Amino acid sequence: MSDLIWQKPGIKIDQRIQRFLAGEDVALDRVLFVHDIRASRAHAEGLARVGILSTDECEALCRELDALAQDWAEGRFVLDERYEDGHSAIEARLIERLGDVGRKIHTGRSRNDQVLVASRLYLRDALAALREACVAIADTALERARVEAMQPLPGYTHLQRAMVGSAGMWWGGWVEAFIDDAVLAADTARWVDANPLGSASGYGVNLALDRDHTTRALGFGRLQVAATYAQLSRGKFELQALTALSQALLDLRRLAWDLSLFTTAEFGFVRLPPEYTTGSSLMPNKRNPDLVELLRASYAVVAGAKAEIEQMLSLPSGYHRDLQFSKGPLLRAFRHGLDALALVPDLLRGLQWNREAIAAAMEPGLFATDKAIELAAAGVPFREAYRIAASEPLPSYGADPDASLAARVSPGAAADLRLDTLAARLAALRAG
The missing domain is CATH 1.10.275.10 (Fumarase/aspartase (N-terminal domain))
Incomplete structure (x- = not known):
């Protein structure tokens, strides 16, 4: 050295x-x-x-x-x-x-404000990349929701078959989830977009530094005014950026869980593209959804990073060398998280529904709620309608998933997905 x-x-x-x-x-x-x-x-x-x-x-x-x-x-x-x-x-x-x-x-500067400003510039880029990754996933899900809007798919609660659902509704949930994640990434980027350069070691210097110039030159949205707050915000801004990342990976974890279940022989609803699976080292018959499982586990990397920084931040004001340990978790989490999210659009484009397995799962009980609502709409008190439907589950249009979905007219349900509303939100994100 x-x-x-x-x-x-x-x-x-x-x-x-x-x-x-x-x-x-x-x-x-x-x-x-x-x-x-x-x-x-x-x-x-x-x-x-x-x-x-x-x-x-x-x-x-x-x-x-x-x-x-x-x-x-x-x-x-x-x-x-x-x-x-x-x-x-x-x-x-x-x-x-x-x-x-x-x-x-x-x-007139310290390594303290050097690392702060470099980290802020990095976070600005990383959060922009996070927003773009979430938009790309939402775009892909929206494309499939439009094509498969009325394709039946069992809906589950408690991992039990619950109601008739649709692929369009399943996709639509991920569209809106990742739109919200993109909005959170953009909002977080604006929140951390503050220039700490010129705060030195946290107490300023006896020079009339032109901090407004460096703010403009580096494209920051605002000056971080208090020299003391520049140090107080170290770790705080990183945690918020990781929170934005973690929200996207939480949604990815649940999406990956669905695919993990849907690809099992017990469900059999989904076939993954072969390049997204691996073979067993021992069992010749196996194709394993390893990528999906690692996507599911990726949230743990970010959660661990947040825990590291949170534990480190039990500090009084001013700079402390403990803060050096905030860089590693932050950079590792964003590298891993962005790499994981980048794989998702092609995965979603390539998965295929097994319509035969889905049709076989459309058991009569899935139509019981339709029957109860139909009776209630005809004037039967709902609790009585509920009792009747429990013993006579089929609605007047029978065990027909297509008819069930066509009758599901509440906003956001199969017959009124409002995908144009979601598309407009996506367009606004891309424009802004």
Whole structure:
């Protein structure tokens, strides 16, 4: 590891301690590196605006930061164990190329606000990706809901056959679920879209830093005004972003559970695309829904990340090194969660219904509620209608799932799915 930017003369560095202190920072900072470079460029411009850097010095720093970003993108610069973290790597590169001019880049800032601003920029992108992933899933479900609006499918409560349902209703539930998840991702992105750069270590600096300029330059929606709140918000914003991610993965878990059940021989309602299944290492007869099961388990990764950060945040105000441990859970959860969600649209496009198995599951009891409602609509008190239907379950149109669905006219039910309303919400999300 190169010389540490905080190292004092005469103090010996114990490499075992330093390895523990650095932890995963170098590896994790590879995800944040481009954001850190971008924020360093905005900081250099801000220093020039208050006279700390000359125009030539600012231009030289910006030029070298742009070159570093290019070298990083093309693999010519490697962030590895030579560096304590991404922040020190940027400073070392600037000093190597520009000497004393490079040594000026850290004026008026701390690694605290560096990691905060890089994390905010990352979260803004990650939440945008989450919104897009949820929109893509909702779009796919909407396509299938339109095509299969009136295809019968047993509806379940308590894992028992309950009422006649439809594939259109099943799909419509996932359309609206993932629309809501996309809205939550967008709302969360707006909430975390605040610029902490210039708060330094949490108490500001004795320079008239142009924080409004860095806010504009980095495209933030607002300035995070209180220098002390910048530190207080670390972990808090990450938790809220993980909450948005967890809502999408909760819906994915329930969707995956349905597919896990529907693909069993006991149900037999769904056939998965073969590329979404694997074989057994022992049993030649098996095709296993491993992908669906891992999608179902993916929520646990995010829940674990939230628990890590929540436990770490039992802290007083100000910066504490404990906060370093917020990066790992956040980045791992978003990487895993976004990878999982990206697989879902093709999975949903490719699954096929087994109509014969579905028809065989349409037992007479599924029509009992229709009978009770029909009698109530004809004037029979509902409790009496309920008693009659319990002993005489078939409605006047008999055990006909198509007729049952056609009569289901309550808004959101099979005969009035209101898919155009959901499509309009999706269009608004794409536009905004």
